[in-house]
Amino acid sequence: MNGTGLRDVLEAHVGKGPGAAPGAVGLVARGDRVEVCAVGSADTDGSAPMARDSLFRIASITKPIVAAAVLMLVEDGRLGLDDPVAPWLPELAAPRVVRTPSAPVDDVVPAARPITVEDLLTFRAGYGFPSDFALPAVRPLFDELRQGAPEPEHERGPDAWMAALARVPLLHQPGEAWLYNTCSDIQGVLIARAAGRPLPEFLAERIFAPLGMTDTGFHVPPAALDRFTSSYRPDPQDGTARLVDAADGRWSRAPAFPSGAGGLVSTVDDWYAFARFLLARGTADDGRRLLSAESVARMTTDHLTPAQRAASALFTEGQGWGYGGSVDVARTAPWNVLGRYGWVGGTGTTAHVTPATGTAAILLTQLQMTGPTPPASMRDFWTYAAGV
Structure with a gap:
């Protein structure tokens, strides 16, 4: 590996043209060999060069970190994978399920069995996004729960959020189907209640401090705002980057609802510390030892049936799902490596580890994705990390 190769990959997708991010930080590590490159700027005016320690909204690459925290509570004996979640989340003690996925939200039947901890970890609890966003039971996820891009200034506290969730019917029976996103937010509330402390405190004590993830949290403190990048969305007309959130905006203060699905900010080196773990x-x-090898193996192993993998293809491209991230089970593209585990973030981030090769690959940008399909910048980065 050499810096020139990674720099070329990143610079091809950074700049001022359509679809280009203002800047990017990438890291590829194979064993002890680590290649890091920062290119472009922290914002579109170019006044602040991107740096290795620049802070990003990492969005859904929050999910693996939260899944690891759940497993820590399992190993503590506070939770069991097969335990119903009702003792900690009584709002979900008697969930209702729409009769069919396309049924109205008031055409419901009782859940056939309780929702378990592992249902949440595998995204098969019955809550979340399917491939068809127009289904009636999906709309409340946006309207009532504000699922999608985090908006800290509009969120309610965890208890109020759970009360709203309890009014939304499941789209599928527990264990039946993989559905995206919502289960990670529920995991965040589960952690707080089972641990008896707020999610940010638990993550800080059990994961961030032991791993040296000093820049990771649910908001950016004043002393670090000068390293915080702005966030952008591609203009639907010409593809240029349009400001969504400035460095002193939504993440400059602690949120009412710390989102386990996508609320963290971090740096490339902090997520690399989690990757090494x-x-x-x-x-x-x-x-x-923070987690047993057996728990990490369960976390990074596919748990879906072939039918569930096929139904989740809009998000996972037909690959598998462990706890909090996808698992490559087929070589369908140059970047797929069997056993590769990780995920992507809608704010323009991606992070994976491949246990078989000892590889970690992390890319952080400030340009939001326009849908579930990863952009060319991520695909080119993954291909480079795979050594193709």
């Missing part, structure tokens, strides 16, 4: 099968750099 996964590659070391649950052990921190200093030798402390």
